[in-house]
Amino acid sequence: xxxxxxxxxxxxxxxxxxxxxxxxxxxxxxxxxxxxxxxxxxxxxxxxxxxxxxxxxxxxxxxxxxxxxxxxxxxxxxxxxxxxxxxxxxxxxxxxxxxxxxxxxxxxxxxxxxxxxxxxxxxxxxxxxxxxxxxxxxxxxxxxxxxxxxxxxxxxxxxxxxxxxxxxxxxxxxxxxxxxxxxxxxxxxxxxxxxxxxxxxxxxxxxxxxxxxxxxxxxxxxxxxxxxxxxxxxxxxxxxxxxxxxxxxxxxxxxxxxxxxxxxxxxxxxxxxxxxxxxxxxxxxxxxxxxxxxxxxxxxxxxxxxxxxxxxxxxxxxxxxxxxxxxxxxxxxxxxxxxxxxxxxxxxxxxxxxxx
Amino acid sequence: xxxxxxxxxxxxxxxxxxxxxxxxxxxxxxxxxxxxxxxxxxxxxxxxxxxxxxxxxxxxxxxxxxxxxxxxxxxxxxxxxxxxxxxxxxxxxxxxxxxxxxxxxxxxxxxxxxxxxxxxxxxxxxxxxxxxxxxxxxxxxxxxxxxxxxxxxxxxxxxxxxxxxxxxxxxxxxxxxxxxxxxxxxxxxxxxxxxxxxxxxx
Numbered sequence: 257x258x259x260x261x262x263x264x265x266x267x268x269x270x271x272x273x274x275x276x277x278x279x280x281x282x283x284x285x286x287x288x289x290x291x292x293x294x295x296x297x298x299x300x301x302x303x304x305x306x307x308x309x310x311x312x313x314x315x316x317x318x319x320x321x322x323x324x325x326x327x328x329x330x331x332x333x334x335x336x337x338x339x340x341x342x343x344x345x346x347x348x349x350x351x352x353x354x355x356x357x358x359x360x361x362x363x364x365x366x367x368x369x370x371x372x373x374x375x376x377x378x379x380x381x382x383x384x385x386x387x388x389x390x391x392x393x394x395x396x397x398x399x400x401x402x403x404x405x406x407x408x409x410x411x412x413x414x415x416x417x418x419x420x421x422x423x424x425x426x427x428x429x430x431x432x433x434x435x436x437x438x439x440x441x442x443x444x445x446x447x448x449x450x451x452x453x454x455x456x457x458x459x460x461x462x463x464x465x466x467x468x469x470x471x472x473x474x475x476x477x478x479x480x481x482x483x484x485x486x487x488x489x490x491x492x493x494x495x496x497x498x499x500x501x502x503x504x505x506x507x508x509x510x511x512x513x514x515x516x517x518x519x520x521x522x523x524x525x526x527x528x529x530x531x532x533x534x535x536x537x538x539x540x541x542x543x544x545x546x547x548x549x550x551x552x553x554x555x556x557x558x559x560x561x562x563x564x565x566x567x568x569x570x571x572x573x574x575x576x577x578x579x580x581x582x583x584x585x586x587x588x589x590x591x592x593x594x595x596x597x598x599x600x601x602x603x604x605x606x607x608x609x610x611x612x
Numbered sequence: 613x614x615x616x617x618x619x620x621x622x623x624x625x626x627x628x629x630x631x632x633x634x635x636x637x638x639x640x641x642x643x644x645x646x647x648x649x650x651x652x653x654x655x656x657x658x659x660x661x662x663x664x665x666x667x668x669x670x671x672x673x674x675x676x677x678x679x680x681x682x683x684x685x686x687x688x689x690x691x692x693x694x695x696x697x698x699x700x701x702x703x704x705x706x707x708x709x710x711x712x713x714x715x716x717x718x719x720x721x722x723x724x725x726x727x728x729x730x731x732x733x734x735x736x737x738x739x740x741x742x743x744x745x746x747x748x749x750x751x752x753x754x755x756x757x758x759x760x761x762x763x764x765x766x767x768x769x770x771x772x773x774x775x776x777x778x779x780x781x782x783x784x785x786x787x788x789x790x791x792x793x794x795x796x797x798x799x800x801x802x803x804x805x806x807x808x809x810x811x812x813x814x
Contacts, residue, residue, distance in 0.1 A: 449646035456643045486646050556623055564641045568630045582621035 258289040259607070260315055260340075263324040264331055265296035266306055269503065271410055271527040272324060272347055273298070277305060278411035279322070282600050288607070295331065315340055320610070325349075325376075326524075328369035336379035341612045345384045345407075346394055348524025348546075349373060354445040358478045373397045381612065386410065386525045389546035408602050409550075409594040412530050417507060425508035434466040434574060437513035437537065439506065439528040440520065441472045442480040449486055450519035450542070450561050456490045458567035467494035471501065471509050510535035515570055518542065519561060526550050530594050533587040538573050538580050540566070554590040555583060638757060640750050644743055663729060670722035677704070677711040 261280065267273040276292055283290040294306045312334075315321065319340035325332070326347040335342060352366035374397045382403040385391035391404050429435055436455060440446045448470060455468040474480035480497070487495040498509070516532035518541040529550050532539050539555035541547050548557055556569055573579050592598070633639075681700070683692035700707070 453643050453646065457641065460643075482646075490643060556627070562641060563643050564634055564639050565630060568634065568639075569627065572626055572630060576621075576626065578621045579623070579626060583623065 258291065258319045259283055259322055260290070260319050261292045261322045261324065262312075262331060262335055263292065263294050264327060264329040266292065266294045266298055266301065267296075268298045268300035271412075271525075272326060273301075274413050275410045276324060277301070278413070278596070279603065280305070282411075282603060283607075286604055286607075295329070312338065320612075323380075325373065328365040328372065332369070332372035332376060336376060341381045342379060343382050343384060344376070344380045345386070346373075346390050346524075347386055348390050348393060348522075350443070350445045350522050354443070354522060355476070358444055358476050358482075362476070370397070382610075384606070387546035388549045390524050405606060407599065407606075409530065409599050410525060410527055411596055411599055412527060412594055414534055414594075414596070416503070417510075417531070417534055419507065420504060421508040421511050422502065422504040423508075425505050426512055429467075429469075429509075429512040432465065434463055434514045434570075435469055435509075435512050436466060436515045436517050436570065437469045437471065437509055437532075438517055439471040439509070439531065440518075440526075441475040442470075442477075442483065443475045444479050445520060445522035446472075447519040447521050447542075448479075448483045450563075451517050452483065452487050452490065452492060452495065454517065454519070454561075454563040454566035454570075455495070456487075456492045457563040458570055459492060459494060462567055462571050467496060468492070469496045469498065469509055469513070471498045471506055473500040507535075510537060513537045514574060515540060517566075517570070518547065519566075520547065521545065523547055523550075529555070530591065533591040533594075536584050536587070538583040539587065540569055540573065552590045552593070554586040640754060642747065642750055642754075644747060647739070663725075667722055667726050667729065670718060670725065673718065674715050675711050675718075677708050 261276055263272065263276050265273075266276050280290050280292055291311065292306045293309060293311050295309050297306050297308065315338050317339040321335060321338060321340050321342045322345055323331075323335050323342060324345050324347060326349065349369045350366055352363040352370070355362040355366065373394075377398045380399070383394055383399055383405070385394055385404055385406050388406055391401075391406050394404050395401050436451075436458075438446075438448070438451055442448060451468065451470075455466070459466050459468075470483075484495075484497060498505070501509075510531060513532070513535070514537070516528070516537045516539045518526065518529065518539065520526065520542070521544050523545045525546050529539055529541065529547070533554065539551065541551060541555055541557060542561055543557040543559055551557060556573065558566060558569065573583065677700075681693050681696045683689045683696075
């Protein structure tokens with residue numbers, strides 16, 4: 257029996273890419289025969305890591321397919337025709353309505369992806385959801401709740417974060433100013449506008465010596481552009497849009513951050529939260545989607561997006577004695593659940609428990 | 613020690629305190645929403661012009677059943693065109709009403725889109741005005757609140773000064789009362805001494 261992971265794209269350094277590659281390493285260490293098949297190959301990955309789509313013909317009835325579902329792709333239909341048992345690892349699909357104002361092609365693609373998800377339920381033997389929120393999504397799509405297991409976390413390569421941070425970035429931003437950070441690509445579900453709004457109040461009424469740093473590429477350029485315009489229209493000058501940057505620069509931004517502020521309204525897991533925990537940055541996040549699951553008892557969960565309230569929360573975390581330390585302490589506790597060994601133990605037990 | 617301090621910090625309680633503080637101080641959000649300003653962005657205006665272009669095309673485009681017939685063949689060109697004309701005439705009773713219906717349908721679609729566009733514009737305009745009004749009202753409210761607060765502070769200061777004066781006067785009053793009593797006692801003593809002297813003289 258082999259375990260074949262099928263994924264539409266494996267990108268070097270992204271959350272799903274790291275996860276898929278680490279699953280392969282772990283499976284090999286447990287003496288499972290395993291391969292990754294992907295349509296898009298990232299040249300930065302070792303050549304023997306990923307097999308091209310043509311390798312799909314080697315799959316037999318004895319194999320287990322671990323299919324990574326995250327978007328609209330012809331693979332969604334193709335895998336149902338393949339022999340072997342099928343496990344879907346569900347990474348979540350953002351509801352199309354988020355993109356309506358900015359990218360109609362994406363609306364169509366996400367609508368079709370959700371349709372695929374519903375249609376695939378008869379051909380999938382069991383599912384792994386990447387959070388409790390994802391599990392609920394699958395149940396809504398008609399999947400049998402008994403056949404869904406929730407994985408504790410992604411395989412996050414924390415050892416990579418120990419590398420040298422970009423010195424120039426640290427020198428530039430490690431000053432007496434307060435740095436509020438958000439890491440995530442520019443997509444409308446991430447609600448950068450709500451972060452800008454809260455920051456506008458904070459910098460105007462509470463702390464003028466503060467800056468907002470957005471780390472992330474422009475997944476939807478129109479959205480990113482409109483965020484820049486929104487900041488301009490509010491007269492907020494200290495907003496930094498880094499664009500796509502190197503890994504050492506990302507580390508540097510985490511190191512100079514005083515607060516990690518997240519207002520996202522749709523996340524399947526939100527790996528940057530775990531990264532912020534790793535860098536001991538106190539998290540303030542709006543309680544929606546998978547965010548409360550990921551934070552557990554840690555961080556500060558907001559039940560409203562009111563900018564006054566958010567700004568005052570930032571102020572209290574930074575100025576009230578003991579608050580910051582207490583949050584970081586709880587975050588450190590939560591971070592233990594995301595350790596690779598914990599995730600690996602769960603995965604091994606999962607595969608051992610399979611009865612087919 | 614530090615750990616003990618940390619354990620005492622209750623984030624939920626702090627959040628409740630913040631909410632109470634906002635209510636107490638009457639802090640108001642004066643930052644407009646993204647939806648209220650996004651329509652002013654360049655992206656929005658591009659989007660509008662693209663939509664207008666499409667509506668214009670839909671409104672102006674009409675399918676013509678009697679459009680000019682052509683043929684790519686150099687030889688028999690006239691024969692081909694003549695045959696096409698005959699076929700078109702033969703099928704006019706089916707084709708012409710269909711084309712009319714398609715034209716009517718297209719026009720209605722164009723009108724519907726224009727209505728929707730108009731509706732969205734009106735809604736956005738209304739939303740924008742309402743946001744601006746809210747913002748102005750907020751500012752006005754804040755201004756009035758600030759004025760009220762200033763008056764209250766001034767009055768409080770005056771009351772405090774008057775109370776201080778009253779306290780001083782009360783002290784003086786007490787002192788006056790004491791002196792009055794002392795004078796009375798002294799007067800009585802004086803009277804008594806005078807009476808005694810008179811008795812002695814007699």
